[in-house]
Amino acid sequence: MRPLLAVLSGALVSLFLVGTATADADRLRPVPTGTAALTANPIYETGELKPDTCPERPVDNDDFKGATNYLNGLLRCLNTSWKRQFATARLPFSTPKLRVIRHAGVKTGCSEFPESAQAIYCSANKTIVFHLDKKALADVSDLWLFSVLGHEYGHHVQELSGIMTTFDSRRYRTKKDYNAASRRLELQADCLSGAFIGSVWSSLERPASDFSYLRRFEKSSPTHxxxxxxxxxxxxxxxxxxxxACNTFAAKSRVS
Structure with a gap:
């Protein structure tokens, strides 16, 4: 999901930029792998998300274009916040792509978009694919679109920080073992979404009941x-x- 004067003066500017890029690269650390990526990831040590504002764009029900613009505006806020966190962690950062679709079944780069999903993250091309169907557009006044995009961005954070790669590379002996690991991955993405919502909450001008409603929205699932x-x-x-607050891989409870 990444989107890419005088001759003497130009040469000096080029040298300056190359030097800056090299200095930035020198400050980065390797992306963690294995158990350390899951339980001791440097992204956990980056503090509160900043900046703490993300005014929502106005959007009407049944407005596909307006909802798409809403999601793109929200994505820019997520990019700004998480870019800072990765800089603090000294980990490489890149922005994801966002693809908005009207119908399930389209090819995503990972698989066909499933009928049951609202959105997915494809790590192969670092793209969030968001399904704006009639049900999603019927009532856009709540925090559902906001939360879902935050969750899928959470998977992007996991991909960049080595968590997703470690999860994908492990061999699971049984479906039960896979589901147990998947729940930790998905619940962590929920937590990362909540962290972003909390960081910008004061700028949303929403009643507390909107967040309370969101907490009651999800259904139980073996993998989530x-x-x-x-x-x-x-x-x-x-x-x-x-x-x-989101280290689900070290948690001893609340991951079932």
């Missing part, structure tokens, strides 16, 4: 966790306003 645990991790991130 119980609805009560979704609510727990979403709220945990919301209160912390940062990824330090």
């Amino acid at each position: 966790g119980k609805a009560a645990n979704y609510s727990y991790w979403l709220n945990r991130g919301f209160l912390a306003k940062g990824p330090d």
Whole structure:
């Protein structure tokens, strides 16, 4: 999801930019792998998300173009916030792409878009694919679009920080083992979404009931966790306003 004077003066500017890029690269650390990527990731140590504002664009029900613009505006806020976190962690950062679709079944670069999904993250091309169907557009006044995009961006954070790569590279002996690991991955994305929502909450001009409603929205799933645990991790991130609260891979409870 990444989108890419005098001759003497130009040469000096080029040398300056190359030197700056080299200095920035020297400050970066290797992306963690293995167990350390999951339980001791440097992204957990980056503090609260900043900046703390993200005014929502106005959007009407059943307005595909307006909802698409809403999501693109939100994506820019997510990019700004998470770019800072990765700089603090000294990890490489790149922005994801956003593709908005009207119908399921389209090819995404990873697989065909599933009928049951609202949005997916494809790590192969670092793209968030968002399904704006009639149901999603019927009522855009709540925080659902906001939360879903934040969740899928959470998967992008996991991809860049080595968490997703470690999850994908592991061999799971049984479906039960895979589901257990998947729940930790998905509940962490919920927590990261909650952290972003919490960090910009004061700029949203929304009543507390909007967030309370969101916490009751999710259904239980073998790969995504119980609805009560979704609510727990979403709220945990919301209160912390940062990824330090989202280490589900070290958690001993609330990951079923």
